[in-house]
Amino acid sequence: MDGVNATGTGKSLYSGNVSITTDLVSGVYYLRDNSRGGMYTTNMNNRTTGGSTFTDADNVWGTNTTANVQSAGVDAHYGAQLTWDYYLSSFGRRGIDGNGFRVLSRVHYGNRYNNAFWNGSSMTYGDGDGTTFRPLVSLDVAGHEITHGLTEKTAGLIYSNESGAANESFSDIFGTMVEYSSGTGDYLIGEDIYTPATAGDALRNMSNPAAEGDPDHYSKRYTGTGDNGGVHINSGIQNQVFYLLAQGGTNRTSGLAVTGIGRPKAAAIFYRALTVYLTPSSNFKAVRTATLNAARDLYGASSAEYNATAQAWTACGVQ
Ligand SMILES: CCCCC[C@H](S)C(=O)N[C@@H](Cc1ccccc1)C(=O)N[C@@H](C)C(=O)O
Ligand SMILES: [Ca+2]
Numbered sequence: 001m002d003g004v005n006a007t008g009t010g011k012s013l014y015s016g017n018v019s020i021t022t023d024l025v026s027g028v029y030y031l032r033d034n035s036r037g038g039m040y041t042t043n044m045n046n047r048t049t050g051g052s053t054f055t056d057a058d059n060v061w062g063t064n065t066t067a068n069v070q071s072a073g074v075d076a077h078y079g080a081q082l083t084w085d086y087y088l089s090s091f092g093r094r095g096i097d098g099n100g101f102r103v104l105s106r107v108h109y110g111n112r113y114n115n116a117f118w119n120g121s122s123m124t125y126g127d128g129d130g131t132t133f134r135p136l137v138s139l140d141v142a143g144h145e146i147t148h149g150l151t152e153k154t155a156g157l158i159y160s161n162e163s164g165a166a167n168e169s170f171s172d173i174f175g176t177m178v179e180y181s182s183g184t185g186d187y188l189i190g191e192d193i194y195t196p197a198t199a200g201d202a203l204r205n206m207s208n209p210a211a212e213g214d215p216d217h218y219s220k221r222y223t224g225t226g227d228n229g230g231v232h233i234n235s236g237i238q239n240q241v242f243y244l245l246a247q248g249g250t251n252r253t254s255g256l257a258v259t260g261i262g263r264p265k266a267a268a269i270f271y272r273a274l275t276v277y278l279t280p281s282s283n284f285k286a287v288r289t290a291t292l293n294a295a296r297d298l299y300g301a302s303s304a305e306y307n308a309t310a311q312a313w314t315a316c317g318v319q
């Protein structure tokens with residue numbers, strides 16, 4: 001039901017106090033954003049089905065702690081809001097389908113569930129067990145999961161082997177871009193939620209994938225059958241390509257240097273590759289070609305951006 005858009009105060013777990021758009025209907029505030037396709041956030045009450053949209057009496061949500069069930073809802077809702085704004089302001093895309101797709105974010109899924117996932121129509125976040133993960137509602141996760149929706153509606157990269165690793169990397173790349181859009185970011189994935197007892201680690205690391213056990217070069221790719229053929233492992237190769245293209249630097253395995261072009265241009269190249277050129281079975285070689293085509297379209301065939309894109313893939317062993 002559409003009511004009146006209201007601006008609420010969200011006391012989040014990982015982003016401090018944030019401003020969120022809520023929906024006032026008959027004196028009750030709902031965690032629903034009619035200014036962003038009607039996106040809404042539900043509480044699954046630690047079950048794996050059902051759930052109901054969070055409501056509040058005074059439009060001040062959560063307490064910055066997990067003691068209040070609304071807190072995780074604030075983070076998920078805020079993450080969806082920033083993701084919507086990122087794609088709209090960066091690429092003029094209104095929602096993951098370009099047509100105002102209504103995103104549902106579901107929190108408190110299952111019991112101490114150590115994951116988050118996209119199921120084709122909603123994002124779903126577990127609370128973690130408190131040892132491996134804190135509640136998995138940080139900004140890079142929200143951006144990661146919603147980007148699976150974008151990928152599904154565009155390239156449709158098959159979720160296994162190299163196309164699956166590329167799929168996962170696009171989610172890490174844009175999850176990181178969404179995180180940076182909040183004003184502070186990093187090239188770590190899940191740093192706020194992974195192993196709370198261990199400072200400074202992350203689930204994945206784009207600037208140095210090997211720091212978290214993932215390859216930074218094609219010659220070190222995983223060729224086994226675990227993890228759907230290493231989708232969360234070999235994503236390190238493309239994550240390193242993006243990092244080197246954006247920031248510049250030298251690949252630790254090849255020793256080859258890359259001249260950086262900055263995050264926005266690198267993101268624009270990867271976004272155009274994903275939404276214009278890639279297909280379900282695209283492998284890393286195809287992603288190289290797609291990003292070169294995108295760089296040519298955006299900046300010209302002999303541009304510094306085009307040359308840096310080629311350098312970055314070569315530095316990571318994908319010719
Ligand atoms: C349920 C089946 C698994 C689906 C995989 C989802 S898309 C996924 O990749 N989830 C992310 C969650 C995440 C994202 C960013 C930062 C931290 C955690 C993920 O990386 N999951 C890991 C734990 C995995 O599934 O191996
Ligand atoms: Ca991060």
Ligand SMILES: [Zn+2]
Nearest residue numbers: 144148168171
């Ligand atoms: Zn994923």
